[in-house]
Amino acid sequence: MKTNLICKVILSACLLSGSVSLAAQQVKSNQPMSVRLVESEMIRCPESWQLDFQPKLKWDYCHGLELQAMLAVYDRYGGQKIYDYALAYADTMVNEDGTIKMYKREEFSLDRVNSGKFIFRIYEQTKEEKYKKALALMRSQLDDHPRNADGGFWHKKVYPNQVWLDGVYMGSPFYAEYAYRNNQPQDYADVVNQFLMAARHTYDPANGLYRHACDVSRKQRWADPVTGQSKHSWGRAMGWYAMALVDALDFIPEKEAGRDSMLVILNNVAAQVKRLQDKRSGQWYQVLDKSGAKGNYLESTCSAMFIYTLFKAVRMGYIDRSYLKVALKGYDGFLKEFIKVDERGVVSISNCCAVAGLGGKNYRSGDYDYYINETVRDNDPKAIGPFILACLEWENLQRTKKTLAVEQSMNVPATQWMDSIVVARDGTGHFRTVAEAIEHVRAFMEYTTTIYIKAGTYKEKLVIPAWIENVEFVGESAENTIITWDDHANIDKMGTFRTYTVRVDGHGLTFRNLTIENNAPQMGQAVALHTEGDRLTFINCRLLGNQDTVYTGGTDTRLYFKDCYIEGTTDFIFGPSTALFKNCTIHSKRDSYITAASTPRDVKVGYVFVGCKLTAAPGVTKVYLGRPWRPYAMTCFINCEMGKHILAARWHNWGNADNEKTARYGEYGSTGESPLTDACVDWADNPNKKEAAKLQTPEQVFASEKSWIPVE
Numbered sequence: 285m286k287t288n289l290i291c292k293v294i295l296s297a298c299l300l301s302g303s304v305s306l307a308a309q310q311v312k313s314n315q316p317m318s319v320r321l322v323e324s325e326m327i328r329c330p331e332s333w334q335l336d337f338q339p340k341l342k343w344d345y346c347h348g349l350e351l352q353a354m355l356a357v358y359d360r361y362g363g364q365k366i367y368d369y370a371l372a373y374a375d376t377m378v379n380e381d382g383t384i385k386m387y388k389r390e391e392f393s394l395d396r397v398n399s400g401k402f403i404f405r406i407y408e409q410t411k412e413e414k415y416k417k418a419l420a421l422m423r424s425q426l427d428d429h430p431r432n433a434d435g436g437f438w439h440k441k442v443y444p445n446q447v448w449l450d451g452v453y454m455g456s457p458f459y460a461e462y463a464y465r466n467n468q469p470q471d472y473a474d475v476v477n478q479f480l481m482a483a484r485h486t487y488d489p490a491n492g493l494y495r496h497a498c499d500v501s502r503k504q505r506w507a508d509p510v511t512g513q514s515k516h517s518w519g520r521a522m523g524w525y526a527m528a529l530v531d532a533l534d535f536i537p538e539k540e541a542g543r544d545s546m547l548v549i550l551n552n553v554a555a556q557v558k559r560l561q562d563k564r565s566g567q568w569y570q571v572l573d574k575s576g577a578k579g580n581y582l583e584s585t586c587s588a589m590f591i592y593t594l595f596k597a598v599r600m601g602y603i604d605r606s607y608l609k610v611a612l613k614g615y616d617g618f619l620k621e622f623i624k625v626d627e628r629g630v631v632s633i634s635n636c637c638a639v640a641g642l643g644g645k646n647y648r649s650g651d652y653d654y655y656i657n658e659t660v661r662d663n664d665p666k667a668i669g670p671f672i673l674a675c676l677e678w679e680n681l682q683r684t685k686k687t688l689a690v691e692q693s694m695n696v697p698a699t700q701w702m703d704s705i706v707v708a709r710d711g712t713g714h715f716r717t718v719a720e721a722i723e724h725v726r727a728f729m730e731y732t733t734t735i736y737i738k739a740g741t742y743k744e745k746l747v748i749p750a751w752i753e754n755v756e757f758v759g760e761s762a763e764n765t766i767i768t769w770d771d772h773a774n775i776d777k778m779g780t781f782r783t784y785t786v787r788v789d790g791h792g793l794t795f796r797n798l799t800i801e802n803n804a805p806q807m808g809q810a811v812a813l814h815t816e817g818d819r820l821t822f823i824n825c826r827l828l829g830n831q832d833t834v835y836t837g838g839t840d841t842r843l844y845f846k847d848c849y850i851e852g853t854t855d856f857i858f859g860p861s862t863a864l865f866k867n868c869t870i871h872s873k874r875d876s877y878i879t880a881a882s883t884p885r886d887v888k889v890g891y892v893f894v895g896c897k898l899t900a901a902p903g904v905t906k907v908y909l910g911r912p913w914r915p916y917a918m919t920c921f922i923n924c925e926m927g928k929h930i931l932a933a934r935w936h937n938w939g940n941a942d943n944e945k946t947a948r949y950g951e952y953g954s955t956g957e958s959p960l961t962d963a964c965v966d967w968a969d970n971p972n973k974k975e976a977a978k979l980q981t982p983e984q985v986f987a988s989e990k991s992w993i994p995v996e
Contacts, residue, residue, distance in 0.1 A: 311629035317619075318357045318675035322366055324631040325350065325668060332373035336665045343377055343386040345454055346665040348399025353672035355405045359720075360676060367409070374406045374415065382417020389421065392429050392441035394454040397422050401458050404465065423462045426455065432500045435474065436481035443643065445501040449494060452482045453524035457531040464535035475532060476542035482525065483549050486513060492556050493517035493573055494525060496650065497642055506642050506650040514642055514650045517572040520666065523589025526553050527670065530596045547602055554603045557590045558610045566617025570637055571655050579656045584622040584635045585664060588671035591615050595677030615678050618671065624662075633671060636664030680714065705733065709740035718742055718757075718767060725752055732756060737798065739764035745771070745785060750817070752790035759797035762826050762849075772804035780832055784814035794821040794995070801828035806853065811835045815843060815861065821994045822848055829856065830873065836861035839884060842986045844994040855880035857891065858913055864985040865893045872900045872907045872929060877936060879910035881917035883948070890918030890948070894980050898956075900929035910949065911936040918948040922976050925956040932963035952976035 311323045329335050336346035351370040358366040377385050387396055400422040407415035430438045432445055439451040456478045463471035485498035496518040499507035506514050529550045536543050560568060560575050562582060568590055569575040570583040594611035597603045624632045638659035642650045705721045706713030713736075715721045721735045732754045739760040744767060748755075759765030769785035771778060785802045804810040812829040818841040826849045827834050833852035836843055836859035843863040850857065851871035857863075858880035870878060870893070878898075883890030891910075900907060907929045910919045934951060937943045944967035952971050954960045960970070971979070978984050986992050 309628065309630075311631065313625075313629050316361065316675065316679050317631070318672050318679060319361055319363070320629070320631045321668060321672050321675065322354050322357050324629075325354075325663075326365070326369055327630055328663065332369050333376055335373075341377065341385055343384055343396060343399060345395045345398035346669075347373060348402050349669035350665045350672075351399075352402040352405070353669040353676075355402060356676055357672060360679075370402065371406060371410070374403060378403070378414050378418045380414050382414050382421055384418055384421065387422075389425050390441075392425065392438070394429075394437060394439055394451040397425060397458050398454040401461060404461060419462065422458070426459055429455075432481075434481050434484075435477050436485070436500075437478060439497070446497055446499050446504070446642070447482055447485050448497040448642070449482060449486060449521040449525040450497075452478055453528035453531075457528055457535075460532040460535040469537070472536055472540045473542070475536065476540060476546060479529065479532070479546050479549065480542060488513070488517065488573070491517075491573055492552060492559075494522055494553075496521040496640075504643050506648070516574065516650065516652060516655060518640055518655055519568055519570050519572050519583050519586030520589065520637060520640065522553065522556075522572060523586040523593070523670070526550070526557070526593040527589050529553065530593050530600065530602065533600070533602065550597060551603055554594060554597060554607050554610075557594065558607065561610060561614065562617075565621045566613040566615075567621050571652060574652060577652075579652075581656065581660075582621060582635060583637050584618070584633050585637055585666040585670070587614060587618055587622070588633075588667050588674055591618060592670050592674035592677060595674060595681070599677065599680070611677075615674060618674075622667070632662050633664075633667045634662050636661055636667045638664055705735045706738065707735060707742075708738035709742065710738070713738060717744055719744055719746055722746070722748055722752065725755055734758055736760075737765050741766045741768060743768055745769045747787045748790045748793065748817075750789040750791070753792045755790070755792075756794040756796065757798060759799075762797045762799055762824050765797060766799040766801060768799075768801045768803055770802065770804040770810075772802070772810040773808040780809040780811065781814070781835070781837070783809060783832075784811040784835070786812070787814040787816070788820060789816045791817045792819045793817060794823065795825055796823045797825070799826040799828060801826070802830075802833070803828070804830070806830045815841065815859075818842055819992050819994070820844070821996075822846070823996065824848065827851070830854075832856060832858060835859050836863050840887070842992055844982055844986075846996060852878075855911070855913070858882065860884055860887070860890075860914070862887060862889050862985065863891050864982055865891070865896055868893070868896045870896055870898045872898070872904050874901075875904055875906040875929075877908045877911050879917075879919050880913040881910065881919050882912075882914035883916055883918040884914075885916040885946075887918070889979070889985055891920070892979050892985050893919075893921045893924055895923050896921070897925045898927050898930055900927050904929045906931055908936045909934050909951070911938040912943045912947040913938075915943055915946040916948065917943075920948075920950040920952070920971065920976075920979060921954065922951075922971075922980060923953040923955070924951075926954050926958040928957035930958040932958065932961050934960075934964045935968055937965075937967075 309327045311320050333341050335350050354366050355370050400419055403415050403419055436447050439446045439448040456475055460475045486494040488495055495513040497514045498512045500512055502509055502512040560572055565582055567582040567587040569580045571580050574580050591611055591614040594607050598605055598608045622634050624634060638661050640655055640658045641648050648654055707715050707718055707721045709716055725733055734756045737759045767786055771783040773780050773783055786800050800812050802810040802812040809832040810829055812833045813827050814835045814837055816838040820843045822845045824847045829852050831854045833856040839860045841861045843861050845865045845868055848868045851873055853874040854876040860882045879891055881890045908931055935949045949968045950970045951960050982994050
C-alpha cells in the first residue's frame with residue numbers, strides 16, 4: 285500500500301487556509317457521530333471548495349457526495365453553518381446564467397453529474413433561478429451522452445463503450461430525481477434500464493458479484509475477450525452500485541416496469557455483502573472476490589457504502605429485516621476499525637482507497653496487484669460522505685427505539701421501527717414537525733405507514749401531496765394534538781382556497797384523534813381543512829374555524845367523518861364531494877348557515893349526516909341547515925338531534941328561486957328541540973323511511989363502480 289505525500293501536503297495547505305486557527309477548534313464528543321464528522325471536515329477544509337484535498341476550484345462528484353450528506357445532517361439536526369457551508373460551494377461554482385465553473389458538457393463525463401443532486405436541495409431552499417438552470421444544463425448532458433446499442437451510458441466520452449458501476453451512481457440517481465421533480469415520467473424507463481444494463485454486463489455468475497466494469501466492444505486490454513468484463517469485483521464499485529439502487533428507488537414509482545428487477549438485483553447485492561462480511565471486524569475487503577487473500581485489506585469506503593445501503597434498504601422495506609444485524613455489525617465494527625479521534629475531538633476515517641480505475645493515459649490494468657497497491661489515505665470523501673449517511677440511518681434507528689415509550693403512552697400497538705413515524709415537538713420522536721414526517725413518506729405506497737403525532741401544538745400550514753397514499757395520521761388525543769394556522773381571505777387578497785391550515789391532495793388517508801384549526805379572527809373565509817383527495821377518513825377529529833371551516837373540494841371524491849366535532853359560523857361545511865358525517869357534533873357559532881354543498885348534477889349523493897348532534901353557542905337562535913352553493917346541491921340529515929337554534933324552515937335558496945327547482949335537500953327522523961314540522965320549505969324533498977334507510981352506512985353512501993368501505 286502506498287502513502288501519498290502529495291495528498292498530505294495538499295491536506296496541510298487546506299487545513300491552514302482558514303481564518304480561524306485549526307488548533308483552536310474543537311468537536312464536542314457528546315454530539316451524534318454524523319454531526320461530529322461534518323464539523324471535523326469543516327475544520328479540515330474551512331472552505332467547501334477545498335473538500336477532496338483540492339488546492340483549486342473543481343466540479344466533481346466528491347463535492348456533491350459530501351455536501352449532500354452534510355445537508356442531510358442539516359435537515360436532521362439543524363445548524364446554519366452546515367447549510368451555509370454547502371451553499372458557499374454552490375454559490376461559488378454556479379454562475380448567474382446557470383453555467384458551472386470547471387464543468388464542460390462536451391466532455392460527457394458522468395462523474396460531473398453527481399453534484400447535481402445536492403443542487404436540488406440548494407434550489408429548493410433558495411429558489412434562485414441560476415440553480416434551476418444549472419440542473420437543466422446537467423440534465424441536458426444525458427440527452428446527448430454517448431450510449432451503447434442497448435441504451436447504456438458510456439462512463440465518459442474518453443472511455444468509449446465502457447460501462448462502469450461507478451458511473452451508474454454518478455448519473456442515474458440524479459436522472460431519477462430530475463424526472464421526479466420535473467414531472468417527466470417518460471424518463472423512468474431509461475433510468476431503470478441503466479441499472480439492468482449494468483447488471484447484465486458486469487454480473488459474474490461464478491460468485492454472484494458484479495465486476496468493476498465492462499467494455500462492450502471488448503477492445504480494452506483489461507477486458508475479457510469474450511465477456512468484456514474487467515478482472516475483479518472492486519469493493520467500492522459495488523458500493524457505488526448499491527447506493528445508486530437505494531437512492532434511485534426513492535423516485536421510481538412502484539408500478540414502473542423493471543423496478544421489480546432492480547429490487548431483485550438489490551437483494552442479490554445484499555446477499556453477497558452479507559456473505560463476504562469479515563467475521564471479526566464486520567467490514568469488507570478492497571477486492572471482494574479475493575476477500576481474505578494475501579495483500580488484500582479491509583477498506584473503509586466500500587464498507588461505509590455497504591453499511592448505508594443495508595440500513596436504508598431495510599428501513600424502506602426493499603430487503604428482509606434480518607439484514608439489519610449485518611448493518612449493525614458493520615456500523616459497530618467501522619467505529620472500531622477505521623475511526624480515529626484526536627485530542628480536539630476531530631474525527632478521521634482511515635484506510636480509504638484514494639482512487640481506482642481502468643485504462644486511461646497511465647494505463648490501469650485492473651488486475652489484483654493494481655487494486656491492492658493503489659494509494660491509501662485518511663478522510664477520503666468517498667468514505668466520509670457515505671459514513672455520514674450511514675450514521676444518520678443508525679441515529680434514526682436509535683431515536684426510533686426511544687419513541688417506543690411514546691407509542692406505548694399513546695396506546696399504539698407495537699410496531700417495527702421502519703413501519704411507523706413519530707412526530708414530537710419535544711424531540712423524542714423521529715421529527716419535530718408533521719411537515720418533516722410527510723417529506724419522509726415514500727410516494728405512491730401500496731402498504732400503510734402510520735405517523736403518530738404526540739400531544740402538542742404544531743403551528744404548520746400543511747399540504748399532503750397527491751403522491752402520498754395509504755398513510756394514517758394518529759394524534760395522541762384530539763383535544764391536545766393540534767395543527768393550527770391563521771390565514772384568512774383578506775390577507776393580501778388571498779381568497780378562500782389558499783387559506784387552509786391542512787390541504788389533503790393524497791388518497792386513501794386516515795386522520796384520527798387530531799385537531800385541525802384555523803384560528804384566524806372572524807374576518808372572512810378561513811379554511812381549516814381543505815380536501816381534494818379521494819377515500820379520506822376522519823375519526824374523532826376536531827375541525828375548528830369560523831367561516832368555511834371544512835372545504836370538501838374534490839369533485840368525485842369520497843369522505844367519511846365519524847365521531848368528529850366541527851364548528852364554524854357561515855357555510856362552514858361546503859364543496860362538491862360525497863361525504864358521510866356519522867355521529868358527529870356540528871356546532872354553530874353564529875346565526876347563519878351550516879352547509880353550502882355544490883354537488884354536481886350527475887352525482888347522486890352529496891352530504892349525508894347520520895346520527896349527528898347539532899349544537900350552538902349561547903345567543904345563536906337562527907341557523908339554516910344549508911343553502912345551495914351550486915344549483916344541484918344535495919344534503920340530507922337522518923336521525924339527527926336538532927338544537928333549538930335550527931330554524932323550522934330548514935333550508936335557504938341563496939336568494940335565487942330557481943335553486944328551489946334543482947336543490948336536493950331532505951331530512952328524516954329528527955329529534956331534539958327543533959323537530960321537523962310543516963314549516964319546512966315546501967321545495968325540500970324529505971325521504972321516507974325506506975329511502976332514508978338507504979343512506980345510513982358507508983356501503984350505501986359510497987356505492988359506485990369504485991367501491992370503497994372505510995376502515996373505522
